[in-house]
Amino acid sequence: MENTEKKRCVVVAAGNLFGRRIEAGPGDLVIAADAGYRYCVEQGIKYDILVGDFDSAPRPDFHGETVALPVRKDVTDTWQAMEIAAERGYDEIILYGGGGGRIDHTLANIQTVCAHAIEERRVTMLDDGMALTAVHNGVLRVAKPPFDDSAAASPEDQPHIGVFAFGGRAEGVSISGTLYTMEDGCLENTFPLGVSNLFAAGCGEAVVSVKSGTLIVCWQDRI
Numbered sequence: 001m002e003n004t005e006k007k008r009c010v011v012v013a014a015g016n017l018f019g020r021r022i023e024a025g026p027g028d029l030v031i032a033a034d035a036g037y038r039y040c041v042e043q044g045i046k047y048d049i050l051v052g053d054f055d056s057a058p059r060p061d062f063h064g065e066t067v068a069l070p071v072r073k074d075v076t077d078t079w080q081a082m083e084i085a086a087e088r089g090y091d092e093i094i095l096y097g098g099g100g101g102r103i104d105h106t107l108a109n110i111q112t113v114c115a116h117a118i119e120e121r122r123v124t125m126l127d128d129g130m131a132l133t134a135v136h137n138g139v140l141r142v143a144k145p146p147f148d149d150s151a152a153a154s155p156e157d158q159p160h161i162g163v164f165a166f167g168g169r170a171e172g173v174s175i176s177g178t179l180y181t182m183e184d185g186c187l188e189n190t191f192p193l194g195v196s197n198l199f200a201a202g203c204g205e206a207v208v209s210v211k212s213g214t215l216i217v218c219w220q221d222r223i
Contacts, residue, residue, distance in 0.1 A: 008025070008029075010023075010029070011078065012045070014033065016099065017100075030045060031049045033077045033080075033097075034054060039097060048065065049065045051066075051069065052077045078105075109125060114134045114214050120136075135209075136214040145221065147199075160219065161197050161218070161219040161220075162197065162216075168213065170188075170189075174207075177204075178206050179199075184211075
């Protein structure tokens with residue numbers, strides 16, 4: 001029988017953790033991307049692989065597997081860390097520290113998330129109270145964050161979800177389990193139609209699907 005169990009990798013980059021605790025299970029591969037190793041040390045997380053050019057932090061005294069990169073290169077340290085995960089068969093990657101620093105690095109990491117979605121791997125980037133991933137020619141289910149629908153809260157206090165086209169036109173887009181729904185529609189990467197949607201009252205999840213194209217999906221992930 002074919003083994004369909006997903007292998008999970010945790011990548012810790014050098015951006016902002018936004019107060020998050022790094023969650024790594026016993027079977028997870030942990031890769032520190034350059035100065036991301038400092039977060040691992042601070043939280044007592046043992047990392048398995050160290051990847052980087054060490055231009056933002058001195059190279060630590062680490063006796064495990066190290067992939068030293070040149071300072072002048074075409075990819076980021078985080079990109080290379082995720083490539084290593086992909087080469088070793090990891091199809092689920094959790095990215096900590098991927099945002100909150102330089103905007104060019106944040107955008108690069110979002111592009112990386114989408115690149116792996118096209119290759120049928122799921123990368124989830126954890127940001128400031130938000131989670132972000134991508135889906136390509138497929139279906140994504142997002143559990144509604146814990147929230148009391150009967151609470152007298154403003155719309156801004158309720159769990160939000162956003163859906164955006166990446167890399168051009170996304171066709172055959174359907175969104176359900178939300179306040180604003182779509183059925184077999186289109187989203188363009190030049191118009192943010194899918195911003196600030198809400199999870200529907202009484203629904204436990206939102207379902208986002210796309211027949212042709214890539215979608216970036218982000219939602220509130222309270223910590």
